[in-house]
Amino acid sequence: MKPESKRKKNRSLYLKIALIALGDLLAAALCVGIVVLFHYVLPKQYEDNGIVIAQSPEKIADMFALPGEEGFEENPKAGSGSHIEDDLTELQENLSGAGSGKKDKFNTTNTGTSMVEAELNTEWNTMKTTVTEIAKKRTAHYDLTVTKREIGEGDDKVTYFVADLYVRNVQYLRTAFARGVYGKNIRQFPDTISRDNNALFSISGDFYGNSERGVVIRNGVLYRENVADADICVLYLDGTMETYSPSAFDGEAVLKKGAWQAWTFGPQLLDGSGAVLDQFRTTSYLNKENPRCAIGYVAPGHYMLVTVDGRDDGYSRGVTITELAQIMAKLGCQTAYNLDGGNSACMYYENDYLNRLSGDERAISDIIYLEAEE
Amino acid sequence: MKYLGKIKRAVIWLLPHGSIVLGAAFITFWILDYLNPMIGFLDNAITDWLFLAFCIFNLLNGILSASLVWKHMGKKKRKAESTESEKAETE
Known part of the structure; x- marks a missing residue:
């Protein structure tokens, strides 16, 4: 065979191989596109209306005194008041019947765990935090003070918002789904969800609608019971809040104790006694400096809702998980839990965002909110 | 019989490409899942089924490859034997 015709033959062979490879790549892209479309884009409303596991939060109304009132303790212990214990015993008796009859076991589907070591920012120990009060509201059922805090300078500056919240009863710390329905990929902008629910104040939730896995309990209704490979945070009717690793989560015990809300996002941030954990269940990619949202528990009825701004040099760089x-x-929380951050990180108060959104406003699937009251 | 041969050829052609396509898709899902595990690209009903398809494709590919290797080795062995016997005959 002549060298020229051999070269020609080789060229056509390479072209054929390249076309086949391109075809395979396009087919792979189509495959990924179809999965993304069905898994992440197309909204799907679940017919499951959940199981009511905490029917009567009104029964334990006025559990906690607000600041300045008689009987107010800065750090009361859960169940220290006898009337609380009585109410809860009755409620838990109802709950053990309501929860265990229909949902026997929480399914665990752990796929592996990625842990990241804590790297403390020791520079903050010597820095001063500037605190500015930007909102205050006291109603018959809650006391809310929102402050803007700034730490660091220049490109290292971090700006965050802290909502110091006291409630008479956990029923006032509510959550809401986008469009008011439980489903997958059903999203709305946080301010729209807030307005639809007559919210005075809100922050982003755990974006439960992004995934098919993870425990979802909202306002005393159990919607999803499978345990994902993510830490879980549970707010109980007695006002306490606990965080769990997937392996430590005991669904039956949680239902029995009386869960009001449960979020699956994480990681858990503190060890339950106010100390920063040594390791966090996250990836090194997610551990980078980012806008964040978190919920913290100080004492029964006393919570800290935090939104950290980020991706905006000179205003706020964002923070790592540590x-x-x-x-x-530092805010005095015993337990704390990271919620959906990034572009979802927001803090809403009286028809507007208090924080500076880090990009385009992101539609999310749920919020944590306080209803507007006179 | 004519169609059977065509189907067989099509299946043999499709099997490696199916593996390539699903393999590339799963590498993409793995990267997406690493970047944001909360979305659960590797942990949902659709990828569960795709993973099953990937396993079947790879299993069939493996069987096909093994049979081809076995055939090829057999051919080689027979060829070596016949050359040896021819050599012996000429000697």
């Missing part, structure tokens, strides 16, 4: 844990520990 830095967020440090912020929550």
